[in-house]
Amino acid sequence: MNLRRNFLSILFFISAITISFSQVSKRSVEASRITNSPKIDGTLDDVIWNSLPKYGNFNMLDPGTEGDISKGYETEFQLAYDDKAVYVAVYLNDLDPDAIASQFSQRDDINVQADYIAIALNTYNDGINETRFGITSAGTIFDSKISINNEDLGYNVVFEGRMSKDAKGWYAEFKIPYRALRFPEIEVQDWSINLYRKMIHINETHSFAPIDNTKGKRTQYNASISGIRNINPPTRLTLFPFAQGVVSNFEGETETSISAGMDIKYGLSDSFTLDATLIPDFGQAAFDNVTLNLGPFEQTFSEQRQFFKEGTELFNKGRIFFSRRVGNRPSGPLEELGEHEVIDEFPKRVQLLNAIKVSGRTQENLGIGIFNAITERTFTAVRDSITGTIREVEVEPLTNYNIVVLDQQFNDNSSISLINTNVVRDGHFRDANVTAVVFDVSDKENTYNTSGRAIVSNVNLATGNQSGLRTELDIASTQGKFRYRVGHDFANTTFDINDLGLNRTNNYNNFVAGLSYEIFNPTKTFNKYRFQLTARHSRLYKPSVQTQNYINFNSFFVLPTRFAFGGNVSWDSKRDDYFEARVAGRFVSFPESVGGRVWISSDFRKKFALDSGLGCRVAFDDPQRQYYIDFSPRYRFSDKFNMILRSDFSLRNKNFGYVNIIDDEVILGQRNITSLENAITASYNFDPYKAINFRFRNFWTTVDYTENIFFELNEDGTRQLASYDTTDEDPNANFNIWNLDLSYTWRFAPGSEATLLYRNQIFNNDNESTVNYTESLGSLFDQEIQNTVSLRVTYFIDYNNLKTFLKKDS
CATH class of the missing domain: 2.60.40.1190 (Immunoglobulin-like)
Incomplete structure (x- = not known):
């Protein structure tokens, strides 16, 4: 009944504020x-x-x-x-x-x-x-x-x-x-x-x-x-065949592979287009910015695969589609392992067999989108640690991913959308279905806007079906220098869209309000400036208890010289985190704190420019301190050669968090966390069609528990000192990862491109938490380096040009 009442309330609200809007423009051309x-x-x-x-x-x-x-x-x-x-x-x-x-x-x-x-x-x-x-x-x-x-x-x-x-x-x-x-x-x-x-x-x-x-x-x-009339466009059919060769060397073993496939774009009508990728290969996708994950949630990365980045605006309505789910890490074994069975190497990804997108918009401004992808069955080797026997176990069945979107736009400034995502796995494993209603509605004068979404999730588990609900509602003024917004976010305890979407938390009932002031025409001193004040009150839905209050003030300034600067300061009340404990119903209380950051960005028109920031956060009645600095100089040697360096350094002293669970007791540990990320991007452009690109990233962090201060979590979220033996499960960490890409790209014809890529990567993760950065690099370079060279050529074929060529040839 509550689900139905929420849906009806939202739909009534949308229809109540819908007002016609006429186009503002007065100019015309022929x-x-x-x-x-x-x-x-x-x-x-x-x-x-x-x-x-x-x-x-x-x-x-x-x-x-x-x-x-x-x-x-x-x-x-x-x-x-x-x-x-x-x-x-x-x-x-x-x-x-x-x-x-x-x-x-x-x-x-x-x-x-x-x-x-x-x-x-x-x-x-x-x-x-x-x-x-x-x-x-x-x-x-x-x-x-x-x-x-x-x-x-x-x-x-x-x-x-x-x-x-x-x-x-x-x-x-x-x-x-x-x-x-x-x-x-x-x-x-x-x-x-x-x-x-x-x-x-x-x-x-x-x-x-x-x-x-x-x-x-x-x-x-x-x-x-x-003046545009009686146009008779040719057949809209384009082909992008590609071929790729890869040579990879790791731990003295060399592997070679050759693959080919094709992307297709076909105009089903003047308004609708079919996009398909057949036997895709994403071997040259950019590397992910991996870090050491100490939190309770999965580590996720932005999409790097071109097919899933291009033309997806309809499918991203409602933000319930996270494309990295398709072809991601397998869901897990479909059967329980034996007492002595272990998986030595779990597959990192599932092979995508094919994917299609159909999207377009009718004359009545109804957008229609259909997405479908299929991934293949995936197996891994399971070894009996006693007998040494090896057998294959299915870790991901044949899976179909599907999205249907209807997006009705109206009044030249508003839209309402219906989105459904569906995941079907072969056999009785885990299926999922999610439906969302999304709206973005403005009034005739564009002075007010209301937006939001209502999402219902359904997961079919072996134990039965589980449904969940999430709603969002924001009302904002959208005219003038002074603006405000109020909003509400809600999710019940069973909300789950993670089969084809991404949500890290559920069970919340949050309120937010904001006020801003900005100028839209320059003054004598500033080209632009903006102030924003945001307040948030966070609660659990069940039980209905406060988890945190938050206030943030943010400022932004740009001078006529294009020098920009700004900063923010925020206050966090005591926070009760119901996820850090990793046990349902338990929570960890983090202390009240205050912090902020200031930053500068110099004029990029000059050969040398600099982005830099400095921040800190201090806890009340607790020794926790955080300090961080980022520094990013750039130099333009010429109009062809440019280089950007970036270095981010942070210290989190006397930090504490989850370590382990022993006999139903949640163990927390006090730790000092040091992180350093260095990155270099450089490019030499021969012209707008040929370039050498260099991308490097090194991320290092240590998590140091050597002060040997551990706690047991109390029922009220506080902690008390406890002993913890680190002999068997040492939480200390020295994490270091290195990625380097060097590529030559040549766009030799419209839509056609060749890329030669050299990549190497090194990874190390051990318990030497007291080492410095130089010593950690020494341990990193003791590891085996994976070297990869790949060549990919994509050629653009327009069906009409091909048809003309064949006629001339015949």
Whole structure:
């Protein structure tokens, strides 16, 4: 009854505040149909551009929307189309062309010192969805997908973009094929557009359509496009076959493997696309930032596999899809092991057999997404420690992962979504189903927003079904300098979405309130500044007891020189942690504390720049102290060569936490934790298509219990001194891991790429907790190094080009 009442309350609340909203934009442009397409080289000397109208009169956007654009920095563009693509030419004037920042980078990397122009196309003119295509002043192309409160930078399509420079400034030319867009199948298209120009050396960003930063979203201010009609796009079928060879050496043994597969994109209609990966191989995915996990929850990492990063904005609605679950570590043995049986090496992952995505949006703004993936049966060897007999045991059955999403957008600023995820494992093992309702609704004037989600989880266990509920509700003001928000988060004791999602905790009933103040136009002293105050009250749902109160104040400042600084200070009340004890119903009380951090970030336009921060946290009535510092200098040797170093160091003295459970007694230990992480990233870019990239990371931590102070956990969460023998299970730790990647990447044709990768990695984990960093490195290099060399080549094939080639050949 409670589940039903919560759902009905949320749905009633959504419908009660739904108010129609009209598009803000007043500007409009007309696209011209052409019969002869221009050559995309960035020079804009094609005859076709001489006959088309130009649109200009851009507006200030950043650091503020007030004021006029200085003479000599005007921007103009032209817009054309045919039955294959949309074409855009952009003229970017500059008074000092030699000062244009033009640092080289590779595709989608725009966090460099280079100007750029970005074209935002909304093929539904709905104020919500956009696809952005851009190019930097050094020739790097980039794209992304925009939806409500989300920008999918992993979105990648094949389009053409080129640029050139002369004494007046620089120029950009684009060909955006219809295979890169989704739009309704109607005679007269209703699209909208905006253009964003960023200029590093004068620290300004301009937009074609004027935008009010104090309210609404930028996607709501686009200019409308007229004139696009009767387009008959070609078949949208593209193939990405790949081949990969790997040679790996570890502990004197060399392994060689060769694999091949294919990714496919097929336009089921002008609005819907099928993405599939057949016999995938993710051997060149970036390494994970592994650390020593002392907490009660699993250690998780961000997605590195391209198929699961690209075009997933629909599937991430409701945040109940954690893609690393697919092909992750096996769930565990399907049968109990014998008394003397052990597993020497548990599989690290399950092989993904194939995966597909179907997604798109109808003319009525209904987004539909379907995801399906299959992983293969996985076995491991089980050894009898007495007889030495070895047998195979299944640790993961054939498994199907499925997601269905319906996302209805309305009023040009709101949406409501229904998402269902389903995991079915072959045989009677563990199946799971999760359903979520998600909403994000704003009023007509964009002054208020309410958002939230309601999630019901169902897990089919051998002992029966288990259902759970989680709800979230946030109400916020979204206009003006002063803004506020209030929210509530709830989860019952049986909420569990971890088969295809990620939730670390359940059983909570939390309340939050926040207040902020920020400026949207620069003052004489500051380009921007913002203050935020957040208060949170945390409770258990069952039993209904307080677990913690929390207050945080945060500040952020940016000077006209692009020097930024800020900081935060927070107070934590006594916290009763019901997870650290690892026993249901038991909790560990952590003391009241206060802490904060200050940071600086210098002007990245200079060759040398620095990010750095310093923080601490002090406990009341307890010896716990935490100190941490991060230091990240960067140096740009030239527009082709850049290097960034990062070092994070922390000390947690007199810290205490879980050690073991002995005879139903929870043992805690006092420890000193020292951590150091060093990382280097460097790149040498020959041009926007070829680069050598270097990535290195070394993480070291020691956990030192040698003061031999241990406790037994009391029923009230306090602790009392106890003896603990570390002979059999020594909790002291010296953890050190080293990863290095060196790669050469060549994008030799649109959508086609070759990558040669060398990787080595070393790992050590022992009990020498009193060693220093140098001594720990010595122990690390005593371990065997795993060396891997791999070559991967991916080739882009457009079905239409292939069909034309075959006709000519015949």
